[in-house]
Amino acid sequence: MKFSLAVYSAPHSSQAAASALRFARALLREGHQLYRVFFYCDGVHNGSSLSAPPQDETDLLAGWQALQQQHQLDLVVCIAAAQRRGVLSDSEASRLEKPAANLAAGFELAGLGQLADAVAQSDRLVTFGG
Amino acid sequence: MKFSLAVYSAPHSSQAAASALRFARALLREGHQLYRVFFYCDGVHNGSSLSAPPQDETDLLAGWQALQQQHQLDLVVCIAAAQRRGVLSDSEASRLEKPAANLAAGFELAGLGQLADAVAQSDRLVTFGG
Amino acid sequence: MTKRILALCRQAPYGNALAREGLEAVLAAAAMDQVADLLFCGDGVFQLLPEQSPAGIGQKSLQRNLQALPLFGVEQAYVCTKSLAQRGLDLEALSQGQLPLVPVDDSAALIATYDSVLSF
Amino acid sequence: MTKRILALCRQAPYGNALAREGLEAVLAAAAMDQVADLLFCGDGVFQLLPEQSPAGIGQKSLQRNLQALPLFGVEQAYVCTKSLAQRGLDLEALSQGQLPLVPVDDSAALIATYDSVLSF
Amino acid sequence: MSLHIVSKSPFSSTALSDCLDAFAEGDALLLIEDGVYALSGRMSERPAVQPVYCLAADAAARGLQIPDSVTAVDDAGWVALCAEHNPVVSWFK
Amino acid sequence: MSLHIVSKSPFSSTALSDCLDAFAEGDALLLIEDGVYALSGRMSERPAVQPVYCLAADAAARGLQIPDSVTAVDDAGWVALCAEHNPVVSWFK
Numbered sequence: 001m002k003f004s005l006a007v008y009s010a011p012h013s014s015q016a017a018a019s020a021l022r023f024a025r026a027l028l029r030e031g032h033q034l035y036r037v038f039f040y041c042d043g044v045h046n047g048s049s050l051s052a053p054p055q056d057e058t059d060l061l062a063g064w065q066a067l068q069q070q071h072q073l074d075l076v077v078c079i080a081a082a083q084r085r086g087v088l089s090d091s092e093a094s095r096l097e098k099p100a101a102n103l104a105a106g107f108e109l110a111g112l113g114q115l116a117d118a119v120a121q122s123d124r125l126v127t128f129g130g
Numbered sequence: 131m132k133f134s135l136a137v138y139s140a141p142h143s144s145q146a147a148a149s150a151l152r153f154a155r156a157l158l159r160e161g162h163q164l165y166r167v168f169f170y171c172d173g174v175h176n177g178s179s180l181s182a183p184p185q186d187e188t189d190l191l192a193g194w195q196a197l198q199q200q201h202q203l204d205l206v207v208c209i210a211a212a213q214r215r216g217v218l219s220d221s222e223a224s225r226l227e228k229p230a231a232n233l234a235a236g237f238e239l240a241g242l243g244q245l246a247d248a249v250a251q252s253d254r255l256v257t258f259g260g
Numbered sequence: 261m262t263k264r265i266l267a268l269c270r271q272a273p274y275g276n277a278l279a280r281e282g283l284e285a286v287l288a289a290a291a292m293d294q295v296a297d298l299l300f301c302g303d304g305v306f307q308l309l310p311e312q313s314p315a316g317i318g319q320k321s322l323q324r325n326l327q328a329l330p331l332f333g334v335e336q337a338y339v340c341t342k343s344l345a346q347r348g349l350d351l352e353a354l355s356q357g358q359l360p361l362v363p364v365d366d367s368a369a370l371i372a373t374y375d376s377v378l379s380f
Numbered sequence: 381m382t383k384r385i386l387a388l389c390r391q392a393p394y395g396n397a398l399a400r401e402g403l404e405a406v407l408a409a410a411a412m413d414q415v416a417d418l419l420f421c422g423d424g425v426f427q428l429l430p431e432q433s434p435a436g437i438g439q440k441s442l443q444r445n446l447q448a449l450p451l452f453g454v455e456q457a458y459v460c461t462k463s464l465a466q467r468g469l470d471l472e473a474l475s476q477g478q479l480p481l482v483p484v485d486d487s488a489a490l491i492a493t494y495d496s497v498l499s500f
Numbered sequence: 501m502s503l504h505i506v507s508k509s510p511f512s513s514t515a516l517s518d519c520l521d522a523f524a525e526g527d528a529l530l531l532i533e534d535g536v537y538a539l540s541g542r543m544s545e546r547p548a549v550q551p552v553y554c555l556a557a558d559a560a561a562r563g564l565q566i567p568d569s570v571t572a573v574d575d576a577g578w579v580a581l582c583a584e585h586n587p588v589v590s591w592f593k
Numbered sequence: 594m595s596l597h598i599v600s601k602s603p604f605s606s607t608a609l610s611d612c613l614d615a616f617a618e619g620d621a622l623l624l625i626e627d628g629v630y631a632l633s634g635r636m637s638e639r640p641a642v643q644p645v646y647c648l649a650a651d652a653a654a655r656g657l658q659i660p661d662s663v664t665a666v667d668d669a670g671w672v673a674l675c676a677e678h679n680p681v682v683s684w685f686k
Contacts, residue, residue: 001676006378008278008685010140012214013172015395015626016600016685018438026668032676041281042143042172050216052226057214058438081281084142084187086180086232096182100230102216112288119265119376120294124675127379129278130395130600130608130626130685131583136498138398138592145275145533146507146592148318156575162583171401188318211401242408249385249496250414254582257499259398260275260507260515260533260592270611271686272509274561275534278686302611303512306537309563316557342614347511347540368617371595377680390518391593392602394654395627398593422518423605426630429656436650462521467604467633488524491502497587512686514605593605 002033004118008129010045011060012053017046020128021063028071036074036118037064039107041129044087047077049104061104068106079109132163134248138259140175141190142183147176150258151193158201166204166248167194169237171259174212177205179234191234198236209239265289265296266374269304273322274314279307282380283325290332296378298329301340301367304380305347308339310355323355330358338364385409385416386494389424393442394434399427402500403445410452416498418449421460421487424500425467428459430475443475450478458484501526503585506535507592515591522589523549530573530581532558539564553581594619596678599628600685608684615682616642623666623674625651632657646674 005024009016024034039046046064053059068075077087082103083096089109093101103109119125135154139146154164169176176194183189198205207217212233213226219239223231233239249255267286273279286296300308312321329337339351341363351363364370371377387406393399406416420428432441449457459471461483471483484490491497504527510516516538523529531538531554539559547569556572559565566572573581582588597620603609609631616622624631624647632652640662649665652658659665666674675681 003675010172010215013397015437015439019600019626022437022668023671027672027675030669030672032672040285041277042140045175045215048216050218050223050228050230050232052213052216052218052228054210054214056440080184080284083182084184085140085175086178086182088180088182093180098180098182100180100232102180102230102232112285113292115285115378116289116292116294119289119378120263124679124681125376125378126598126675126681127683127685129379129683133582143277145317145319149507149533152317152575153578157579157582160576160579162579170405171397186320210404242405243412245405245498246409246412246414249409249498250383254586254588255496255498256505256582256588257590257592259499259590266680268682270512270684272512272534272537272562274558275507275509301615302607303509303534303537306509306540306562312561312563314561317561319561340614347537349540367615368595368620371615371680371682372617372620374680377595377682379683379685386587388589390591390605392605392627392630392655394651395600395602421522422514423602423627423630426602426633426655432654432656434654437654439654460521467630469633487522488527491522491587491589492524492527494587497502497589499590499592512607 001123002035003027003124004036004122006125006127007037007039007043007046008041010042014130016128016130017060018058021060024067034073035122036076038115038118039077040081044077044082044085047104047107048087048102050102065106075107076110076114077107079111082109131253132165133157133254134165134252135167136245136255136257137167137169137173137176138171140172144260146258146260147190148188151190154197164203165252166206168245168248169207170211174207174215174217177207177234177237178217178232180232195236205237206240206244207237209241212239263375265294266371266377267296267298268377268379269298269300269307270302271380272303272306274319278380280322287328287332290334295333298337299367299370300337301343305339305343305349308354326359327357336360336362338362338370340367341365383495385414386491386497387416387418388497388499389418389420390422391500392423392426394439398500400442407448407452410454415453418457419487419490420457421463425459425463425469428474446479447477456480456482458482458490460487461485501585503528503530503581503588505530505532505590507533509534509537511537515593519591520548528585536562536564539566539570594678596621596623596674596681598623598625598683600626602627602630604630608686612684613641621678629655629657632659632663
């Protein structure tokens with residue numbers, strides 16, 4: 001079955017971000033497909049390359065990146081939500097004349113249309129928020 | 131009277147960050163002192179130099195920076211909370227071997243002891259969260 | 261085959277960003293011909309109060325987003341009557357504008373008719 | 381003159397970061413000789429349930445932070461009895477460990493005795 | 501005497517009811533942000549405590565009328581309430 | 594038939610009660626994250642709806658026992674519940 005996930009919460013603030021990663025791993029393990037993970041609202045912070053949790057806390061970024069590599073996941077960060085919150089790709093950083101970029105490898109910025117497309121193309125959409 | 135503020139919320143996610151800035155402006159206008167603003171939890175995102183809200187939305191970063199310049203405010207971002215969430219100074223970025231820094235001018239990283247010190251030194255502590 | 265999509269709008273406006281970002285997602289989907297229906301319930305019904313003036317708190321009115329919905333093919337919105345009653349509100353007191361509001365007593369039955377539900 | 385500081389702990393552990401970051405702030409203050417008292421109320425009383433095992437959700441137990449408090453001079457913690465009753469909990473069922481728990485019926489009167497209240 | 505600041509809707513959060521459980525004679529209540537939804541409908545008629553203040557800008561933002569039993573304040577009034585009371589207790593979740 | 598996923602404590606959020614208002618015959622309820630606090634105390638004895646599932650890892654994290662009226666699931670069971678039901682409705686605030 002084809003799943004997509006919508007993630008609205010930042011790592012290290014809400015458990016929902018960690019729940020989404022666990023759910024993604026489990027559905028792939030169970031033989032399902034993961035069409036897309038769409039990071040929206042505070043969820044865009046999952047795509048920040050600068051987060052540095054203490055050694056003894058879970059590194060969600062590393063978790064998403066490993067899963068992305070293994071399964072060629074489509075990890076999409078909403079470009080409008082990310083701009084407001086300061087998650088920028090190289091090209092966005094230069095376009096907006098900002099001093100640095102911080103979008104992590106394995107994630108890409110795209111418009112909200114990618115959420116609508118995920119809903120249309122998937123058998124199930126599961127939202128992680130709060 | 132000497133105030134300190136504790137800000138726990140990110141801009142563009144919760145109104146609390148905007149409320150804190152309004153309250154800071156008002157208390158200075160009324161002739162009170164602002165000993166320190168301590169950004170904790172998701173509030174550390176207030177100190178990100180990369181946020182780029184749309185032209186027709188309020189730019190809280192510019193607001194804090196203008197107030198800081200005008201009144202030599204002590205805008206302190208909790209270093210532990212900021213590391214987890216990806217808000218890094220130049221020296222933190224190089225120490226943690228991260229590709230970029232994004233702490234905005236006018237803000238500084240410091241430990242949680244600065245919150246305790248703010249409580250001890252101020253007549254009033256007002257918390258903005260949620 | 262077009263999917264039937266419901267946006268479940270449960271947040272009051274302005275206090276947090278979810279009400280605004282939810283409507284932006286619905287508008288973006290409609291612009292791509294994925295028209296979602298909307299169900300306002302819980303504190304989401306407060307999005308429909310008339311005469312919101314958020315300039316004093318540095319925000320834009322959400323009512324502009326709501327009134328833009330019909331331009332993108334969203335022709336009506338559902339409102340949970342129980343949520344209204346809990347808050348002492350009448351459907352007639354809400355801002356209808358270009359977006360007619362349809363009262364819903366049985367939100368469970370309504371939700372069951374959709375292929376996908378986006379929670380905001 | 382040392383200020384009397386109260387940390388008001390109202391959040392359940394693990395679901396969001398505030399319970400953890402609140403305790404970290406209290407520990408940091410105590411390490412600087414600013415010892416705060418703690419009042420657990422609302423869902424904050426769930427921080428005191430025994431036998432928490434959050435390894436399965438990738439988190440560290442908050443109980444280590446609670447048990448560290450006495451090492452920094454926090455000798456007891458207050459617990460709102462009304463919050464316990466609302467949740468069907470008894471004070472005896474909570475994890476006391478090194479941190480004795482003191483039941484409080486009148487949290488208003490307790491709060492009034494402090495110079496500063498940190499909400500978490 | 502404490503100032504209690506409530507910033508969440510009483511219809512979806514227990515912030516206000518938890519606050520009222522910790523409200524002492526002589527304390528004051530200030531509604532801000534989504535806390536002003538306490539002015540909506542039935543809850544406005546008989547405030548559970550006195551005095552109750554609300555931020556005028558937050559009520560106007562949300563299209564709410566301020567009943568006679570509640571005192572509207574601007575940002576300067578907000579600062580004054582914080583200066584007049586101690587401790588200031590925030591209820592935001 | 595819908596799967597309703599509730600992730601907030603019923604003692605501080607209306608997520609669960611709002612969900613129960615939208616619960617149809619044949620739907621299922623899954624408690625995750627702080628939603629598992631619905632297992633605490635009185636609420637566990639007579640579940641308002643059936644069937645009720647909960648994530649075992651979230652209950653264990655919080656030191657909660659799972660009563661007989663509630664079915665514990667692991668992550669694979671969570672995926673299976675989502676595959677078996679449609680739509681999946683999240684109640685997270």
